Amino acid sequence: MVGIGVVVLALWVVVSCGGYAEPELPDSVEDAHLRRVAEARISALCPGAIRLAERERAVASARDLAPVREFWRRFAAASTSVAGDPVAALGELRGLPDLLEEALRDADREAAMAEDAPRREDGR
16 A cells, blocks of 8 residues: 555656746756666566555555565655656666565565464464
8 A cells, every 4th residue: 555655646746746847958868868768667667566566455454564665765766756867766776676576575475474364363
């Protein structure tokens, strides 16, 4: 649930702060290239982010896991800064695939513990 909330918040920030307050300057070739690289890296993380959100949703009693929380924070920060500051977005994306894998492992472990809890209560 936290993950979905972060994604919705990131989208809201992008839409509400869409850069309409100041005129856009023409992109340099380097900025355009860095933006495309950052967008490609974010797109590559999306399937894993969707899996993570599904696993969080499946475990209603999920604890506040630090790797999961950190992944969503950095993913949202990178997503919102791609258009305005692609260098900052690339900085946020550094190490994010490894953090996603760690967050998925923690979410899987939490799901396994949630599945085992009713069995232990039943004495099976």
